[in-house]
Amino acid sequence: MIQFCSFLILLFYTLTTGLWGFDWFTNQAKPHRPNVVYIFADDLGYAELGAYGQKKIRTPHLDLLAKEGIKFTNYYTGTPVCAPSRCQLMTGLHAGHSYIRGNFELGGFPDSTERGQMPLPENTLTLGKIFQEAGYKTACIGKWGLGMGYSSGSPNKQGFDYFYGYYDQKQSHNYYPTHLWENGQWDTLQNPVMDVHRRLNAETATEADFAYFKGKDFAIDKMAEKALNFIRQNKEKPFFLYLPFTIPHVSLQAPDAAVAEYKGQFEETPYYGQNGYASTPYPRATYAAMITYMDKKIGEVMALLKEQGLDENTLVIFTSDNGTTFNGGVDAAFFESVGAFRGLKMDVYEGGIRMPMLARWPGKIAPGSVTDHVGAHYDVLATMVDLLQKKPVPGDGISFLPTLLGRKNQKKHEFLYWEYPEKGGQVAVRLGKWKGVKVDMKKNQQAAWELYDLEKDASETANLAAQHPEIINRMDQIVQTEHRPSHVSAWEFVR
Numbered sequence: 025m026i027q028f029c030s031f032l033i034l035l036f037y038t039l040t041t042g043l044w045g046f047d048w049f050t051n052q053a054k055p056h057r058p059n060v061v062y063i064f065a066d067d068l069g070y071a072e073l074g075a076y077g078q079k080k081i082r083t084p085h086l087d088l089l090a091k092e093g094i095k096f097t098n099y100y101t102g103t104p105v106c107a108p109s110r111c112q113l114m115t116g117l118h119a120g121h122s123y124i125r126g127n128f129e130l131g132g133f134p135d136s137t138e139r140g141q142m143p144l145p146e147n148t149l150t151l152g153k154i155f156q157e158a159g160y161k162t163a164c165i166g167k168w169g170l171g172m173g174y175s176s177g178s179p180n181k182q183g184f185d186y187f188y189g190y191y192d193q194k195q196s197h198n199y200y201p202t203h204l205w206e207n208g209q210w211d212t213l214q215n216p217v218m219d220v221h222r223r224l225n226a227e228t229a230t231e232a233d234f235a236y237f238k239g240k241d242f243a244i245d246k247m248a249e250k251a252l253n254f255i256r257q258n259k260e261k262p263f264f265l266y267l268p269f270t271i272p273h274v275s276l277q278a279p280d281a282a283v284a285e286y287k288g289q290f291e292e293t294p295y296y297g298q299n300g301y302a303s304t305p306y307p308r309a310t311y312a313a314m315i316t317y318m319d320k321k322i323g324e325v326m327a328l329l330k331e332q333g334l335d336e337n338t339l340v341i342f343t344s345d346n347g348t349t350f351n352g353g354v355d356a357a358f359f360e361s362v363g364a365f366r367g368l369k370m371d372v373y374e375g376g377i378r379m380p381m382l383a384r385w386p387g388k389i390a391p392g393s394v395t396d397h398v399g400a401h402y403d404v405l406a407t408m409v410d411l412l413q414k415k416p417v418p419g420d421g422i423s424f425l426p427t428l429l430g431r432k433n434q435k436k437h438e439f440l441y442w443e444y445p446e447k448g449g450q451v452a453v454r455l456g457k458w459k460g461v462k463v464d465m466k467k468n469q470q471a472a473w474e475l476y477d478l479e480k481d482a483s484e485t486a487n488l489a490a491q492h493p494e495i496i497n498r499m500d501q502i503v504q505t506e507h508r509p510s511h512v513s514a515w516e517f518v519r
Contacts, residue, residue, distance in 0.1 A: 057160075062265070070365060070375070072272075076363070082319070085319045095393070096380075100400040102118055103442065104370050105444070106193050107170065109346050114151050115148060128142035157414075160262045162184045163187070163266065164186070167196045174208070188211075196270045197301060200240075204243060224303045237277060273349065274351065277302050278310050282317045286313050294306075297353075339428075348369060349369045370444075372463075389428050398454065400440055405417070439502055451503055459476045459484065472489065475496060
């Protein structure tokens with residue numbers, strides 16, 4: 025009888041707290057677990073949003089997100105290129121420890137040779153799995169880049185209940201692909217087969233030649249549609265939506281109506297594909313249009329959250345995978361895409377690794393906040409573990425949840441560490457205000473450190489290494505401590 029009564033009490037408690045969100049024993053509302061929408065741009069530079077000083081490209085929805093939330097000014101990627109940056113985001117490990125450290129490409133560009141990149145191995149702990157274990161519905165919609173659907177790296181095997189988008193980042197060079205993937209199934213789009221790296225003859229190119237790079241189904245539209253559907257379908261349960269849009273990664277392709285908003289605003293020289301990727305008669309207008317178009321789609325996500333009554337219970341984060349690219353007709357200098365910083369994508373100088381980072385959570389994050397807290401993508405997993413009130417997991421990250429919530433108990437990194445095996449082999453360390461950089465290490469194992477005071481010289485122009493041997497010595501120690509041998513010989517350049 026006692027056991028039966030206990031069962032009735034437990035059943036009543038479960039029903040009252042689980043169905044109505046109210047604890048009748050304590051007379052308090054039961055807090056709902058927050059939804060998380062994590063939006064990841066592709067090759068978006070630090071200064072390409074109005075909130076970060078951009079003057080030529082309009083980003084009203086992201087600027088509003090900054091006004092209603094918090095803006096980070098010292099936030100970094102883990103590696104200045106696509107695949108490893110995404111690996112480090114997913115796994116909470118920096119570039120000296122992560123399984124993927126460079127763009128290890130498999131297969132080719134045509135549909136018939138699509139094989140993606142090096143896949144994450146089985147039993148990898150990822151952001152998706154952290155949320156799944158907490159009872160969340162999870163989705164990845166956009167560019168994955170960590171393994172094909174048939175491999176161990178499939179997002180459906182790495183913590184995501186739903187996937188839609190590109191598995192292979194080479195396929196994502198084209199915004200009008202023949203197909204995208206939905207949970208391992210080929211989704212045919214209304215686009216012709218095209219060689220997006222086909223060059224045009226500058227002397228003979230016609231309007232029809234440029235039109236070769238257009239289609240009917242713009243990939244970003246498909247991604248946004250699926251993202252909105254996922255939110256609608258899961259509004260009654262906690263969800264984690266990872267939304268890695270492919271904008272503004274070249275190719276320069278956007279709907280005609282979007283480009284028309286910028287046509288005539290800039291002096292233009294047609295781009296004929298000489299540096300790879302799609303040709304366009306309006307490269308500057310198209311680039312600006314792409315970013316504004318992504319901003320519009322993010323605005324649609326934000327509007328739906330409000331419409332569905334999810335706004336106050338949803339943490340939205342926006343950032344980018346690495347700095348602005350240098351090829352494909354992109355004019356980073358014209359747009360001042362990385363502000364005063366030095367370097368671009370594939371550089372461990374600030375322009376390649378310092379990211380815009382915004383977060384919004386009404387009632388939790390103070391509107392209009394700005395923080396100089398030093399953080400990185402590999403902090404996100406620790407932050408989400410903290411948000412979900414789970415036990416800490418092994419990794420290199422530090423939760424920045426206290427910074428988001430305006431608390432004073434924020435732990436700080438002693439240092440941030442980067443190593444990047446491409447573009448000659450590079451390492452970097454940020455130690456407080458000091459930033460150390462080594463380049464061309466594959467050719468020169470004795471390459472000298474460059475040392476910059478980021479408080480006085482964010483552009484990294486005055487090398488102070490000779491004046492501070494004690495700091496250089498500490499950075500040498502950090503490299504030796506933080507580098508773990510890789511399973512890929514081409515990534516082994518740190519000795």
